[in-house]
Amino acid sequence: MINKGHNRQILRIIMLGLIFFSGHISLKAQNKVLIIGIDGTRPDALLTAKTPNLDGLWQNGAYSFRAKTDPLSWSGVCWTSMLTGVWKEKHKVYSNSYKNPNVKDYPHFFRRAREQKPNLKTYSIANWKPVHTILQENDATVTIHRKTDAAVTKQVVKTLKNTDVDVLFLHLDNVDHAGHKYGYALENKKYIGAIEKTDKKVGEIIKALKKRKDYEKENWLVLVSTDHGGSGKGHGEAIPEHTTIFYIASGKDVTKGEIKKQVNVIDVAVTALKHLEVDIKKDWQLDGEVSGL
Numbered sequence: 001m002i003n004k005g006h007n008r009q010i011l012r013i014i015m016l017g018l019i020f021f022s023g024h025i026s027l028k029a030q031n032k033v034l035i036i037g038i039d040g041t042r043p044d045a046l047l048t049a050k051t052p053n054l055d056g057l058w059q060n061g062a063y064s065f066r067a068k069t070d071p072l073s074w075s076g077v078c079w080t081s082m083l084t085g086v087w088k089e090k091h092k093v094y095s096n097s098y099k100n101p102n103v104k105d106y107p108h109f110f111r112r113a114r115e116q117k118p119n120l121k122t123y124s125i126a127n128w129k130p131v132h133t134i135l136q137e138n139d140a141t142v143t144i145h146r147k148t149d150a151a152v153t154k155q156v157v158k159t160l161k162n163t164d165v166d167v168l169f170l171h172l173d174n175v176d177h178a179g180h181k182y183g184y185a186l187e188n189k190k191y192i193g194a195i196e197k198t199d200k201k202v203g204e205i206i207k208a209l210k211k212r213k214d215y216e217k218e219n220w221l222v223l224v225s226t227d228h229g230g231s232g233k234g235h236g237e238a239i240p241e242h243t244t245i246f247y248i249a250s251g252k253d254v255t256k257g258e259i260k261k262q263v264n265v266i267d268v269a270v271t272a273l274k275h276l277e278v279d280i281k282k283d284w285q286l287d288g289e290v291s292g293l
């Protein structure tokens, strides 16, 4: 009789241990990254526009409104820098025509992430199709091009709702369209208006993110940035109006407040890799740094 009770006691201790141990494991949230790319958005225009959703992200997160993009401020050059973590001298994209990008040596950060974590589900959903040029086979689990920001947003919301996505990059283009058509200026109501409409889309996306079934168990880092600014009806030059960009990082692991150091467009990929707990190798020769974590 004594033995039986004793055994039962031991069994109870083992069971309690197992419960504690499994509880402990599930406490470790799965790290995930959402990158919202808003083409052609000047930081001063962002601060002029009424953007409650973006404000919610930066005011509760880490941010810089004096970050820098490539001096050659074309979309192709700058998106490639953002997504590879290196400057154009390495990735070799010098225009929007993406001639001979050096993706072998400096691939999209999706590839770096999946080299170490092959099970990561990586999604790229873009309005401007050329942004996908640098993706090699198997870099992205899913690559989707949509012709409008509304369709991109719809696809992103659907993806966040229904899939076990780990990394999602999305690209919205309407702000840049407004800049090219009406002018990139603070006093331009149509440019400012485009930013305000885009903010509503950001709101829909964040709402969908927070409604994920396992949102509380997941640890999302949301990064929001742009490829370049603009002046007049264009961009591409090495002047502050074109090269000054914003950078926002939001999530449990960010160090809240303004980021004091110089932030650069190349920091986006590196910060994403860091959050995904990828071991960032020296021989990758990345130019970017972790910003906001």
Ligand SMILES: [Zn+2]
Pocket: 039, 040, 074, 075, 076, 176, 227, 228
């Ligand atoms: Zn652009």
